[in-house]
Amino acid sequence: MARHVEDVIQQSLRSNHRNLFEYNAQAGPMAIPYRLVVWDQFPAGLDESSWQSLCSILASGGRCGVGVVLRLSQSTVWPSFADPNKLSEFGLHLEFSASQDVAYLRGDEFPGIPVRLADSPQSDRVKEIMECHLQDITEVGKVVVPFESIDVGAMDLQRASSAESLSIPIGISSAGRIQSLKLGVGTSQHVLIAGKTGSGKSSLLHTMITSAVRKYSPEALRLVLLDFKKGVEFQVYSESQLPHADVIGIESKREFGVSTLEYLDRIMHARGELFREMGVQDLASLARKAPSLKMPRILVVIDEFQELFVEDDKLSQQATMLMDRIVRQGRSFGMHLVLASQTLGGAYSLPRTTLAQMAVRIALQCDSSDAMLILSEDNTAAERLRHSGQAIYNESGGRIESNQGFQVAFQNKEQQMERLHSIPRSAIPHHPAINPLGRQVVFEGHRPAVWNQKIVDAALVQHRGKDSGVLAIVLGESVSIDPPVVKTIAKGAGRNCLVVGSEETIAASILACSAYGFLRGERTHDGQARRIILLNGAKPEDEALSRVIQSMSGSAHCEIASTRDLDRVMQQVHSELVRRLENPAEAYAPLLFCVANLARFRELRKSDDYAFGESSENAKPDAIFSELLRDGPSVGIHVWVWADGVGTVSRWISRQSLRDFEIRILTQMSSNDSNQLIDSNAANRLEPYVALLQDDVDGKPIKFRPFSVATLPATFED
Structure with missing residues (x-):
């Protein structure tokens, strides 16, 4: 008291x-x-x-x-x-x-x-x-400040200038006046927010973002929004197609977070070059010297930012370096960082020297240790906050004399959506100093990636270069801000692909994307057409796989065979292999031989009673299968296999044949299984809706997000 x-x-x-x-x-x-x-x-x-x-x-x-x-x-x-x-x-x-x-x-x-x-x-x-x-x-104790009490009027909607600074209304102060978040003046450049569960931290972030986009136009303010916690807090900005937002990360992965920081670093570099050309030192000087050149400020909001540092690895080191650079240099380029977290304690976080550069502090309800971290050791006022949305605004790095109590303005989701939808739409700018990608990037880590044919086709063209005959398969969306993950496959021993995992939907997606990329290349080669031969091992309950195979069957370049057709198909493929091996100097169109669900084809299971070199008529399916894996890639016949687990792989494929799968794709599995396949436990740490690509040629593991089967194209024809 x-x-x-x-x-x-x-x-x-x-x-x-x-x-x-x-x-x-x-x-x-x-x-x-x-x-x-x-x-x-x-x-x-x-x-x-x-x-x-x-x-x-x-x-x-x-x-x-x-x-x-x-x-x-x-x-x-x-x-x-x-x-x-x-x-x-x-x-x-x-x-x-x-x-x-x-x-x-x-x-x-x-x-x-x-x-x-x-x-x-x-x-x-x-x-x-x-x-x-x-x-x-x-x-x-329930104090509710309606958002209307801080909102701009209809006449002032998106009319504010950000040339000199940002002033974003976020609540009502203890003195009864509007409390604004002020950035771009003096040491007030970046913000640190802390508040435990139920303190109103999410409400504060929504109020801040909504207030900002209603006061400033997309020409004056760009947003980069990253949320690392389990939840869909920022999904509202994707659903409303917020024109200010260049990057929206929902349940972001660490790789996506680091790549977003790299994206911001590129923008700072581009602005640095522009400022040198114009002979100015900062954004305010640029606005005064060239008022017609619209250069918006960039507000970067990262919720639960400490997730970037949960592991002491290369990603953590990159994040530390990039974030420190933004904190120290961002002020000159109009880039402002807002970092929010439930707690600032723990072993992994930004260095204290970096946090000390963030002069603006907003403290919601905290325990005693976080109260001292967000403000200062002799300023524990945050410990005495009693209800949700009650906060302390401090723009002097936590010094007690700068404490200003306020109540965060509140809006429910329906009211927020209505306000966001009332904002005029505008095109995403394409400029190296504003948005070098020229598009809005939305990462939704809580569900499979969404197929975007325009972006996928552009990625395939980029990887093929000028040679449309290059075999390139798209696998899924990158977990970073990069284009979709594409794997190019040239002729050569071992250039086969093995997909291992129990998730039938992921296997179906990778199969469909592989077929799409394969058929989107040059269809014919010296008069020969590219072909896909697929052994269909889908079970009745495999809805996603059945749907993909049904789509593939509509292509004149795809041949679908059932388990009953195994002997005939294996003899057919073996004859083609022998023909190519006997005439290696000839040019052949690529052939993709796919086995969907290896466990359904018992005749392909390895055995020791065969010998290589048998005639096509006498060779057994398992012997042909091993021969295809060994000799096929060098003559343009590549094998794609999905196995539902490591147990199936070990029973069906010999150790020697396993080496012929240089390209391996894994979904989440145990550490032992992961080590058995790629000599690493990386697949054990995969999150839902994420797969891992490893190519023995470079040994570099690449995470990607398979596309949702429901969003894939219904046909593979051009």
Whole structure:
């Protein structure tokens, strides 16, 4: 209560109001309730610390709306540190008669004036009053500041200039004025936010973003939004197609976060080159020298930023370096970083030297350790915040004299969506100093990637170069900000692909994408057409795989065979292999031989009773299969296999044949299985909807997100 009195004086009354009554008359939703401290049998239980706090409350509490009622015990001995005379300095002294029905005011001003007390209410009435009080008191601490109280008017929508700075309304201060987040002036360049679960941190971020895009146009402000926690907080900005947003990361992966920081670093470099050409030092100078050149500020919001540093690895080191560079150099280029987290403690985080550069601090409800980290060791005001959305704004690196209490403005999701949809649409700019990609990047880590044919085709063309005959297969969306992951496959031993994982939907997606990339190349080669021969091992319940195979069957370049056709198909492929091996100098169109669900083809299971070199008519399917793996890639016959687990791989494929699969794609599996396939446990750490590509040629593991089968094209024909 003594700290509450201090907070009211420092944050609310200040020198503007004589007492709480005057403050509440103007505070509106920020009004502070009166409090009453009652101590029965005083001074029982009193210690020296409590006595000091009580004296402080008695001295200043009346001004701050805090009253004290002490019922003195006649039998308790007063401790030596407490002076009974101190009490009479700050209040009335009532002395009851023996009958307890009359009390007398004692003191210099009231020499024994009798006071007759009202009758006590009946017990039922007391119970009724207390039940009503307990029911209503739960609502007392809930302070709601409507977003309308800080929103720009219709006439001012997106009319503010960001040339000199940003000023984003986020709530109402304890003094009853609009509290704005100010960036771009002095040391106020970057923001650090901390608040535990339920503190209103997400509400603050939504209020800040919504307020910013309603005040500033896309020409004045660009947004980069990354959310690393489990949830879809930023999905609302993707759904509303927010024109300000260049990057939106929902349940972002660490790789995507680091690549986004690299993207921002490229923008800073481009702005540096532009500023040198124009002879200016910062964004404000550029705006004054060339007002027609629209160069927006960039607000980078990263929620749960510490997820970037959960592992002490190369990604963490890159993130530390890039974020430190943005913090130190971003001010000149109009780039402002907002880092938010539930806690700032823990072993992995940004260096203290970097955090110290972030002068603006916003503290919501925190425990004591985080309260000291977000503000300072001698500033624990955040520990005393009591309700959701109550916060402290500090623009001096946490110094206690700069504390400004405020309440975050609130809007529900429906209201937010309505406001976002009311914003005028505009095209995404394409400029190396604004958005070098020329498009909005949306990463949704909580679900499979969405197929975008325009982007996929561009990636395939880029990897093929000028030679449309190059075999290139697209696998999925990159977990970074890069284009889709594409693997080019040239003739040569070992250039086969093995997909291992129990997720049938992922296998179906990779099969479809492989077929798409294969058939999107040059269809004919010296009069020969590219072909895909697929062994269909889909089970009745494999809906995704069946759907993909059905789509492939519509192509004249795809031959689909069932388990019953195995012998015939293997003989057919073997004859083609022999023909090519006998005439290696001839040019042949690529042939992709696919086995969908290896475990359904028992005849392909390895055995020791065959010998290479048998005639096509006598060779067994398993022998042909091994021969295809060994000799096929060198003559343009590449094998694509999906196996549902490492157990199937070990039973069907010999160790020698396994070496003929240089390209391996894994979904989540145990550490032992991962080590068996790629000599690394990397596949054990894969998240849902993520797969791992490893090519023995370069040994570099690449994570990617397979496309949702539901979004894939219905046909593979041009």
